[in-house]
Amino acid sequence: MFGVTVRDHMMIAHSLRGETFGPAQALHGATYVIDATFRRAELDADGIVVDIGRAAEALHAVVSELNYRNLDDEPALAGLNTTTEVLARLIADRLAERVHAGALGDGARGLDGLVVTLNESHVASASYERAL
Amino acid sequence: MFGVTVRDHMMIAHSLRGETFGPAQALHGATYVIDATFRRAELDADGIVVDIGRAAEALHAVVSELNYRNLDDEPALAGLNTTTEVLARLIADRLAERVHAGALGDGARGLDGLVVTLNESHVASASYERAL
């Protein structure tokens, strides 16, 4: 199995709902340094998993939809508790849509899976892995 | 599959038994920077894998039982060759006990697995993965 990983980041405000979150129930924020790993069993004709430039552009496009926002005010996220885990899944699902829509090239339709990891500090991260 | 990772560290002395270990047969030491990853297939009602604060506390509690010790003198480790691999398993098993005892909350009983990685330098690490 092969994998290719690209990294980007976003800086958002949000609050979390539920007593579990203690002080994080207040409006605060995070820089998420985001790794997206694309996986496939066999390389394509160019000897790659995915065009790394297109992969980076796709991740950047998805991240830009959230960057410099207060996620509590985003209509598209209404009703979501935007935990790091939920954001990892959201970004993975939006990347998957782009793959399926052909934004990463026809070859990328051969991808098998995707892992998105959000590093929220030097001591904590969350990830979500899904098939493509 | 989702994952949440928390990081802590410990600073211990020990020696290793067996010719394989060469100079590491002498009493020496290590800082282990430790990543514990908790995994589950579905998020709980709060939209999380595990309460990250409780996960960090549990890892810190397990690490504190070994931190600032000479592992060669620890009764609980008598007979163990405390390689990085063995310590990764020990910490994973002790975290698993805490999960099963409810220390990470009732929701954490839904966890599927656990990976513990001990980074012993900028060029070497060992990990152990187990089911929960």
Next chain:
Amino acid sequence: MFGVTVRDHMMIAHSLRGETFGPAQALHGATYVIDATFRRAELDADGIVVDIGRAAEALHAVVSELNYRNLDDEPALAGLNTTTEVLARLIADRLAERVHAGALGDGARGLDGLVVTLNESHVASASYERAL
């Protein structure tokens, strides 16, 4: 010259005032991974720059006053444009107050200087250096 560095982090929301800041004029947020370096020309009687445990506690105390907040709503920061540079100076000045008040021990009164670096992502940081 000797230095000792301790690391902590905080997760805050804020907005920046001024056209220079473009999209960062909107309410967003950041994780700041913060390095505080204490400097002195000669070591104290224990052979240290500062008690590293107390240094970490002092940094944690200063960081906790800001962590999980919306800085736009903090009375103590009213009128401040909370850029990364301004926050680096604020944290350095608050650490300096603690040093002068004796919170890091009597030996810490012999410190010569302090550098605070705020890492806001994997590609950007700001720092402030001052005398003590």
Next chain:
Amino acid sequence: MFGVTVRDHMMIAHSLRGETFGPAQALHGATYVIDATFRRAELDADGIVVDIGRAAEALHAVVSELNYRNLDDEPALAGLNTTTEVLARLIADRLAERVHAGALGDGARGLDGLVVTLNESHVASASYERAL
């Protein structure tokens, strides 16, 4: 499942063939910081996955065959498009040969698998995972 990871690096020149690669079709270069992870289900009699010293030596030997070279001129790579993915597989396969030849010790014949990751910058990497 246990894993042990060792890190080394190489600094090579090469060019990539195919319009997909844009400016990377020109002769350029890369530092690859390389992580090799050895995996096995059970530890050997010494309580290890593999002798970490021998693992590091094996990785260094494989890397040295490519280091400080222009890969476009390497007879052994003739016809290969030396993408990061292809190089990850090449290094994994050469490590596997060494494992099978006994270079990592008899115990290493019990290894189950191998992952090689090539970090080409702070924002991109590729990996290849195979059985042993």
Next chain:
Amino acid sequence: MFGVTVRDHMMIAHSLRGETFGPAQALHGATYVIDATFRRAELDADGIVVDIGRAAEALHAVVSELNYRNLDDEPALAGLNTTTEVLARLIADRLAERVHAGALGDGARGLDGLVVTLNESHVASASYERAL
């Protein structure tokens, strides 16, 4: 004293002239992960050292002049031994020209100094510091 650091990277081929360089006399390559730190004694009216977006753009522009090249064939570098140190100075000097030409804004004319660090692997780097 304040500092702001931005990070970018480039992937180049080159060879080094002189017996000192041993195997690096052959054509090989490097990824340089580049940190540019801008320094000034006092913040500007916006509370910043420099517009971090413009600083990143300036670094990217300078890096793009070298990225994906064989430095041995660059007319502008003819006669230069492109060691990591020499490249650090070259990039710092080109950034300084952009600062002086106003590319980072009028406020950036108040900058006091500049440090450029080229990380060539996980175990080696070189830097150059100059006044502005």
Next chain:
Amino acid sequence: MFGVTVRDHMMIAHSLRGETFGPAQALHGATYVIDATFRRAELDADGIVVDIGRAAEALHAVVSELNYRNLDDEPALAGLNTTTEVLARLIADRLAERVHAGALGDGARGLDGLVVTLNESHVASASYERAL
């Protein structure tokens, strides 16, 4: 001013003397990931600060004198409280001796200074800077 940095590491056992050190008064250990930075105002005839290969060898030689040891039992360290700061100075002084003895080449006699940083974990380090 130019700088070149090389990285190595050592894994030692020791204990610290003095109530300040709390639990670190017991025998424990550390991995120190060590950065040695060599500084000079002007490059030599080869366009370098120091032969990076020789610099790495010198650091490795100095580190090897301490690696895999219990520092409490080292005759050469008798009477020293082996704090991270003291070890940083010890390694810097031993590197300086090697520079002065010509081990880094005649050109290295033109070096102006040296900084040694010992990273003892992901959240703490100490450094010592001296002239050459």
